[in-house]
Amino acid sequence: MPTLHFRGLDDGDRSVEAPLGETVYEVCLDHDIEMVAACGGFAACNTCRVRVLDGTLSKMEEIEPPFLDREDQRLGCQACVVGDATLLLDPGEM
Ligand code: FES
Numbered sequence: 001m002p003t004l005h006f007r008g009l010d011d012g013d014r015s016v017e018a019p020l021g022e023t024v025y026e027v028c029l030d031h032d033i034e035m036v037a038a039c040g041g042f043a044a045c046n047t048c049r050v051r052v053l054d055g056t057l058s059k060m061e062e063i064e065p066p067f068l069d070r071e072d073q074r075l076g077c078q079a080c081v082v083g084d085a086t087l088l089l090d091p092g093e094m
Contacts (some may be wrong), residue, residue: 001017001018001019001020002017002018002019002020002081002082002083002084002085003015003016003017003018003084004016004018004024004027004081004084004085004086004087005054005084005085005086005087006033006086006087006088006089007053007086007087007088008088008089009033009034009089010034014031014033016030016031016033018081019081020080020081020082021080021081022080022081023041023076023077023078023079023080023081024048024050024057024074024076024077024079024080024081024087025037025041025048025076025077027081028076035047035048035050035076035089035091036048036091037076037077039077041077042077043061043063043064043067043075043077043078045067045092046067046068046075046091046092046093047091047092048075048076048077048091049067049068049073049074049075049076049089049090049091049092050073050074050075050076050079050087050088050089050090051070051072051073051074051087051088051090052072052073052074052085052086052087053072053086053087053088054085054086055083055084055085055086056082056083056085057074057079057080057081057082057085058079058080058081058082060074060079061075061078061079063078064078064079067092069092073090076089
């Protein structure tokens with residue numbers, strides 16, 4: 001099973017097993033990682049945003065770009081696990 005490495009969390013770095021196809025948001029919920037999801041995971045905010053520091057996530061969804069400021073950002077509720085990746089939570093303004 002792939003591993004997601006989370007950097008810069010309030011309680012330090014964490015590495016967790018992440019099932020293929022699960023969203024980053026779902027992985028965070030499963031492991032009590034504090035990702036804010038103000039819209040409930042419906043791609044209508046940017047509080048779940050992450051930066052991909054290493055590795056890769058699923059292909060960018062068409063709905064994501066308006067919520068992103070940088071090329072390495074993704075919406076955690078839309079990006080799915082496809083392999084190991086290192087991520088930094090990078091929430092936008094609520
Ligand atoms: S939780 Fe709102 S866009 Fe992901």
